Amino acid sequence: MTSGASAVAGTRIPALAARGLSFSYSKDAPLLDGISFSLFSGDILTLLGPNGSGKSTLLDCLCGILQPVSGSVFVNGADCSSSSAIELARQVGYVPQTDMPAFDFPVRDYVVMGRAPHLGLFQTPGRKEYEVADATLESLGIAHLADKLYSGISGGERQQVRIARVLVQTPGVILMDEPTNHLDYGNQIKILKLVADLSERGITVVLTTHMPEHPILLDGMVGILDGKGGFCMGSVAEIISESALREIYRVDLRLVNIEELGRLVCVTGKLKG
Amino acid sequence: MRTGTAWFSGRDAALYSALLSVVAVLFVASLAIGRYHVPVRETTRILASRIVPLERTWTPQMENVVMRVRLPRLAGALLVGGALALAGAAYQGVFRNPLVSPDLLGVSSGACVGASAAILMHWGALAVQVSAFAMGLVSVAVASSIPGFFRNNTTPMLVLSGVIVSGFMTSLQGLLKYFADPLDELPSIIYWAMGSLGSVKAGEIKIVGLVIAAIMGVLVMIRWRINLLALGDSEARSLGVNVKRLRSVIVLCATLMTAGAVCVSGTIGWIGLVVPHLGRIVAGHDNKRLIPVSILLGAAFTILVDTCARNLTGSEIPLSILTGVIGTPMFVWLLFAQKTTV
Numbered sequence: 250m251t252s253g254a255s256a257v258a259g260t261r262i263p264a265l266a267a268r269g270l271s272f273s274y275s276k277d278a279p280l281l282d283g284i285s286f287s288l289f290s291g292d293i294l295t296l297l298g299p300n301g302s303g304k305s306t307l308l309d310c311l312c313g314i315l316q317p318v319s320g321s322v323f324v325n326g327a328d329c330s331s332s333s334a335i336e337l338a339r340q341v342g343y344v345p346q347t348d349m350p351a352f353d354f355p356v357r358d359y360v361v362m363g364r365a366p367h368l369g370l371f372q373t374p375g376r377k378e379y380e381v382a383d384a385t386l387e388s389l390g391i392a393h394l395a396d397k398l399y400s401g402i403s404g405g406e407r408q409q410v411r412i413a414r415v416l417v418q419t420p421g422v423i424l425m426d427e428p429t430n431h432l433d434y435g436n437q438i439k440i441l442k443l444v445a446d447l448s449e450r451g452i453t454v455v456l457t458t459h460m461p462e463h464p465i466l467l468d469g470m471v472g473i474l475d476g477k478g479g480f481c482m483g484s485v486a487e488i489i490s491e492s493a494l495r496e497i498y499r500v501d502l503r504l505v506n507i508e509e510l511g512r513l514v515c516v517t518g519k520l521k522g
Numbered sequence: 523m524r525t526g527t528a529w530f531s532g533r534d535a536a537l538y539s540a541l542l543s544v545v546a547v548l549f550v551a552s553l554a555i556g557r558y559h560v561p562v563r564e565t566t567r568i569l570a571s572r573i574v575p576l577e578r579t580w581t582p583q584m585e586n587v588v589m590r591v592r593l594p595r596l597a598g599a600l601l602v603g604g605a606l607a608l609a610g611a612a613y614q615g616v617f618r619n620p621l622v623s624p625d626l627l628g629v630s631s632g633a634c635v636g637a638s639a640a641i642l643m644h645w646g647a648l649a650v651q652v653s654a655f656a657m658g659l660v661s662v663a664v665a666s667s668i669p670g671f672f673r674n675n676t677t678p679m680l681v682l683s684g685v686i687v688s689g690f691m692t693s694l695q696g697l698l699k700y701f702a703d704p705l706d707e708l709p710s711i712i713y714w715a716m717g718s719l720g721s722v723k724a725g726e727i728k729i730v731g732l733v734i735a736a737i738m739g740v741l742v743m744i745r746w747r748i749n750l751l752a753l754g755d756s757e758a759r760s761l762g763v764n765v766k767r768l769r770s771v772i773v774l775c776a777t778l779m780t781a782g783a784v785c786v787s788g789t790i791g792w793i794g795l796v797v798p799h800l801g802r803i804v805a806g807h808d809n810k811r812l813i814p815v816s817i818l819l820g821a822a823f824t825i826l827v828d829t830c831a832r833n834l835t836g837s838e839i840p841l842s843i844l845t846g847v848i849g850t851p852m853f854v855w856l857l858f859a860q861k862t863t864v
Contacts (some may be wrong), residue, residue, distance in 0.1 A: 314756050338762030345760075351752040352807035353524030358749070364751055366762035373746040373810050418761070 262326040263287035263454040265311065265341075265422045269320035272310055272479075280306055282478025283320065286470075287442045288455070290421065291448045293469030294482070299497055302476035304457040305346075311455065312343045324422060336519070338366035342415035344425040347407065350399060356410050357382055357395040363417030385413045389443070405436030412443060423447060425456040429463065436466040441466055461494050461502075461515040473497060489513065524741035534811060548822050549600070552829040553592050560584045570642070579704055595732065597817045598722035598786050599828040603793060605734050605783040607820025609776040610794030611801060611812055612741055615748035616676055616772050620802065622650070623795040624780040627684040627773070630791075631691035632661025638698040638711045650714070651785040658781035661687050666773065675766070711788070716840030717790035719828050730782050737779045738817065740773045741772065745813040748772065752807075790824075790847030792841045799856045 254311065266287040273279040278360040280303040288294055296304045309315040311322055315327055322329040324340050342363075350359065360382040361374045368374065386392045393408050394402055408428055415423055428444070429437040441463060444454050448469070458464070464471040465485055473493060481488065491504050494515060501518030536737025554565040564580040568588045569580075609624035617626065625631070640650040668683035669675050695715075702708040747768055750758045758765050780794070797820045798812070804819070805811040824841075825849060831839045 309756070312760050314759050333762075334759065334764060335762035338760060341760075343755075343757070343760035345756050348754055348757070350754075352615075352620070352749075354749070354807055358806075358808045362750055362753065362761065365747070368746075370747070371743040477675070 260334075261401075262288055263323065264290045264292070264325060265455070266322065266323040266326075267311065267320065270307075270310060270317050270322065271319045272306055272315060272317050274306075278478070279318075279478040281310070281317075281480070284480045285320075286472070286482050288422075288451060288453050288470070290451045292453050293444060293448050293467050294453075294455045294472055295464035295467055295469065296455065296474060297461065297464065297497060298457075299476060299495075299499075302474040304474055306458065307474065308343070308426055309353035310457065312341045312424050313337045314343075323485050335366045338418065338420075340422060342418045342420035342422050342423045344408075344411050344415050344423065344428060346426045347404070347411075353398050353400045355395070355399055356386070356399060356402065360386060360395075360410060360414045360417055361397050363414040366418060379507045381412070382417055382435050385416050386410075389413050396425055403436075405439060408432060408436070408440055409443065412440075412447075413487070416447075420452070422455070425454065427457050427459070429458060429460065437463075438466075461489065461498075465489060465513050465515065469476045485513075489515075537811070538818070541815060541822070545600070545818055545822045545825070548825045548829075549596055552596055552599075552825050553588050555829055555833060556587070556592065557833075558583070558587050560588055576641070587716060594724040594727050595719050595722050595828070596825060597727050598719045599824045601727070601731050601734050602719070602783040602787045602790065603797075603820040603822070603824025604738065604817040605779045605820070606790065606793040607797035607801070607816040607823070608738060608741060608813060609780045609783075610820075611798035611816040612748065612772050612776040613794070614798055615751060615809055616769050616776075617681065618752055618754075620799065621795070623792075624776060625688070625791075625794070626681065627665040627777065628661035628687035628691055628782045629658040629777050630784060630789045631688045631695065632747070633658035633693045633781060634715050634789060635661075635691050635698065635790070637714050638695055641707055641710045641714065642698060642702055650803060653724070654788075655781045655785040657691075658784055659777065661691055662773075662777045666770075713840060714788040716842040717788040717845075718831070718838060718840055719787050720832070720838050722786060726786070730786050734779055734782050737775050737782075741775050741779075742813055742817075744768075744771070745809045748809040748813075749807075787841065789842065790845055792845040792853075793820055796845075796853050796856065798847040799853065799860070803856060803859055 254443070268285050270281060271279055271285040271480070272281040286294070296307065298304050306315065310317045313334060324337065329337055357379065361378050364374055364378045364381065368378070383392065383395060386395055389409055389412070390411065391406065394406055394410060399407065399410065425444070426446070428440050432440065437499050444456060444467060447454050468485055470482060471485055471488040472480060473488060474480055489504070491502065494502055494504070503516050503518060505516060506512070507514050550562060550565055550569070553569070554560050554562045564584055565588055567576055568585050570576060570582055606624060613624050614620050614622045615624055629767040633654040637650050637654040640653035645653070665684045665687040666680065668686065672679050673681065697706060699711055702711055749761065750761055751765065751769065753761075754836040755765050798816045801812050801816040801819055825843060827844045831841055831844055
């Protein structure tokens, strides 16, 4: 069921690659079974799949929080199992699902935490680190939030701040677990635009979502996890089909090509009848 | 509340020096105040004469009271207060909960059992301290290893085992009190468990002081990393933090420091909970600032409380009574000021 996606272009080294990655929480039912793919600088991979299909688990394996049962993850050609947590943190950033920190930090203090993998055990962030944090907030157009408390900003702003924290880490790969979760429609699109910007900066982004529209809008790679270990991946045109989406979501849905927009749109059928 | 957290070290420096001056003023004032009054001017001169040569304008009696009687006790207050407040702030950071105090894993209840047993055996003052220190550490060691048996190293599991061990130690303490001679041993046990700096000796303060200062140094150096633990385990790990090791180092340091403080003064409640809260209002939640601020506020608060303890009435008032009487209303005010929702 596994298909390596983008054809390996010459001798380019993938920014992020998985080879035969398997993971299971219980012995008899593998959640991820022999997943392989390669992503290059600036690629976007959107993961779809029903609840509990292992999207977050795959992200956890990719950033070293979970150890795969078998198989390996490669970042810039180096096997992750042989690199330290700090080395990995400098190259792979992770934005888990929204969670409030236990203490209410001001945004700038929150963002500067992204510098942790670049600081020694006994170092505290100094002027340089705070300048990086401020510059990153500025580049995302949210410099005005710097002195506000994390709890005092909106959900959409919080997600941008979390992305700022990961950018301060200066990773080449960013993993995002449902970055559009709990956001209003406008903010969802805003975050997707931000993902597209990151990709233009040459950052490889892997994100999970429950909205089939999102991979179509991002127009990068799509991966579908079926929850039984199966994984298929390819371009939007290769992967996104009515049958594949019905398989995931088990509802009556249609893919309609809207000429005005020049793209496919995913809509559900009637609720009744 | 201060939200702007600019990196201007000048602003931090101003905060630290203001607090340092408060500690210094309280320190000198407390040296002067007492049943045998020594004028502040003479107190300062006696202290200064140790560094620069000064003409003796004070009586030998004054010098004796200031240097031999009050100074070791104040040094004890400074150390114990700073240590307990720092340990409290560190524990709160590790357990991601501002309502945690350094007693959480049973160090105080264990120390009480150790001290009570030594008192029952009539082992002498030094043995009481060593026994309290050792049993405090044993309690925390047991509490920290229980989660391992269940292969469940989550924070709630650790908190629960702390509650279990504290409960067990409190019962043992009850048993020891029950067997104690009500005329002689029981009062000593009770007095010890309520905390006092009345019997601090200059010699022991030097040793314990060095140990506590060294551990404080470690915690001050890694203080910013405590912030990372607030993000939660996965997020901290994605930042390259070895969460388990960092947590263990901080808990170990904070516990050793609390046990060290307890063997100087007996158990003193509330400092480890209330002072870091006050610190959070003054400095915010960033441990980069909160940790030094907590040390200084803890020292100031304890000097103040101990000065009250030896001056308010004809006899000494145990410290835990005062920290409770002052600390609890203050805590209500702090919760109100922070608009804390628990």
